[in-house]
Every structure is written in structure tokens, then in C-alpha cells.
Amino acid sequence: AQSVTQPDIHITVSEGASLELRCNYSYGATPYLFWYVQSPGQGLQLLLKYFSGDTLVQGIKGFEAEFKRSQSSFNLRKPSVHWSDAAEYFCAAFDRGSTLGRLYFGRGTQLTVWP
Amino acid sequence: DAGITQSPRHKVTETGTPVTLRCHQTENHRYMYWYRQDPGHGLRLIHYSYGVKDTDKGEVSDGYSVSRSKTEDFLLTLESATSSQTSVYFCATERGLAGGTQETQYFGPGTRLLVL
Secondary structure (H helix, E strand, O other), rough: OOOEEEOOOOEEEEEOOEEEOEEEEEEOOOOEEEEEEOOOOOOOOEEEOOOOOOOEEEHHHHOOOEEHHHHHHEEEEEEOOOHHHHHEEEEEEEEOOOOOOOOEOOOOOEEEEEO | OOEEEEEEOOOOOOOOEEEEEEEEOOOOOOOEEEEEOOOOOOEEEEEEEEOOEEEEEOOOOEEEEEEEEEOOEEEEEEEOOOOOHHHEEEEEEEEOHHHHHHOEEOOOEEEEEEEE
């Protein structure tokens, strides 16, 4: 079955430290891949997406993600975390083989930032 | 963002009552989706629409129905609300490219529903 896995339920980092959030997908072909962020009480905001081409994609708020086909991964990174980055992060994948849009979401990673 | 609004933003209701949630978009996006978000489950697809009057079930559709009579509106109805339907409900839209290729989904602010 198609799935998206975020192995870390909760991550805590200090402000200014680097960050990497993990995401793995299971599909036969390369899916479209997304990272969304959700602040408390808010909807989901798109951070970045990968459809094809350069495997390192840049997003908003200083985030980037790297697609690695050999590892079926799409990890999100930020070199220096700010307190305002505290939120929940969701990885999602869309199977290119399906005829109608359907995103598969991971269960999310909650990020806490210590001052 | 796709100019998505959801109403109501918060609702408390009793078990057994029908509830309708509304999603409205102003971008003329073809595809619309309803998700529910529960702790530890991420977002799960309830129903989606690929055009006016064209809808289909997602992975957690039992107890829910939808309607789309206009491009801009997508209604989610809980036919007889149960406590297990207490959740946060998100609407999403997607432009839909020529040839049916999908791209980015944009999300509304959510509706918090409590079923007592």
C-alpha cells in the first residue's frame, strides 16, 4: 500500500541549531512530494514541493528538502532554526500513477524550539 | 493561497444531529477535498470532487456525504453525528491542469467540530 512515513513524532532543537525532519515514501514510481507546516490552530501552509528536476528544492522561510530516490526519502532541512519555526510539519506524497488527485500524508512531526 | 474559507470555524453539536460544513473558494479550482485531522493520524481524505456534481469517496468516508452544485462550494454533511466524528476538518483545493495532471493542494483554515 502507498504510504508516507515520518519516523519522528516529536523533535526538540535549540534556536539557531540546524534541523532535519525525515520523510520516507513507498511507491512504485517517483511521486510528487510536498512539505506542509501547520501552526497551532491554523491550516496547512505549503513549504515546498518536488515534482521533477533538481533534487534539492528550496522553499519558503529558509527551508529546503532533498529528494533521494535510492532511499525513497524527502527530508526537510533548515540550517538555523528560529523560535517561530515551532509548529507541526507534514510530509505528503501524490502518486503520479493515479488518475485523480489524492495526497497521502505522514502523521506529522511536532517541532519544539528552545530559546 | 487559493482564497479558501470554511464555515463554521467552530461547532458544537449533539450525537445524532445532522451537521453541514461548507467550503468556499474563489479561485475557480477544479478539484476540492475534505480531510479530517486527528492526533497521530495526520490528515485523512474523506471525500473529494473533480468537478461540479462529480464526487468520490476517500479513505474514511463512512458517515459522511458531500455535494458540489457550484464550482466554488463543496459541502460536507455528517448525516447523524457521532462522537467519533469529533475532529478538525480541512478543505483543500487544487487547480487541476490540462490532461488531468494534479499539482499543489491549498488548504483552508479548518473547522473544529465537537460532537457531544
